[in-house]
Amino acid sequence: MILSDTSILESIEQGEIVIEPFRPDCLGTNSYDVHLGKTLAIYKDHILDARRHNRIEYLEIPESGFVLHPNTLYLGVTEEYTETHNSVPFLEGKSSVGRLGIDIHATAGKGDVGFCNTWTLEISCTHPVRVYAGMPIGQLIYFQVEGTIQNYYNKKENAKYTERTEKPVESMMWRNKF
Numbered sequence: 001m002i003l004s005d006t007s008i009l010e011s012i013e014q015g016e017i018v019i020e021p022f023r024p025d026c027l028g029t030n031s032y033d034v035h036l037g038k039t040l041a042i043y044k045d046h047i048l049d050a051r052r053h054n055r056i057e058y059l060e061i062p063e064s065g066f067v068l069h070p071n072t073l074y075l076g077v078t079e080e081y082t083e084t085h086n087s088v089p090f091l092e093g094k095s096s097v098g099r100l101g102i103d104i105h106a107t108a109g110k111g112d113v114g115f116c117n118t119w120t121l122e123i124s125c126t127h128p129v130r131v132y133a134g135m136p137i138g139q140l141i142y143f144q145v146e147g148t149i150q151n152y153y154n155k156k157e158n159a160k161y162t163e164r165t166e167k168p169v170e171s172m173m174w175r176n177k178f
Contacts, residue, residue, distance in 0.1 A: 018083035075168035076121035114152030
């Protein structure tokens with residue numbers, strides 16, 4: 001079941017959902033709008049290797065905006081820091097963003113219960129498009145969890161994305177031993 005606006009607010013009041021900064025005007029009927037942070041990142045190497053740490057270069061989005069180009073993976077970040085302690089957050093793109101040809105995630109649209117951080121976005125586009133820090137970029141939808149939770153993300157020993165950050169985080173796949 002998807003949480004309604006009233007249920008999201010109740011969960012915020014009870015500390016089960018945290019959104020910083022929280023803006024009431026960003027609360028939709030059953031979602032919360034999140035915004036593009038001021039930092040993007042691109043990988044330094046053209047060929048990425050799942051078994052090694054692929055380094056990134058950070059880029060600040062100027063006031064005049066930043067042009068995204070097709071065939072480039074950009075890592076972005078939400079302005080909002082979030083926590084979820086009893087629901088599953090899903091991050092989806094806003095339709096207005098999609099209509100500009102922007103995808104905000106390749107595969108990582110679902111968070112885990114216990115995820116506490118900003119959201120790294122896996123941004124790609126089909127057409128050159130200028131983006132701006134602070135623009136609405138996506139929406140969080142919260143699903144109710146049925147049953148007892150034993151394995152919160154922020155308490156897992158092998159959780160890779162737990163350090164609070166205001167910048168995008170590169171893939172940590174290399175930490176998996178395969």
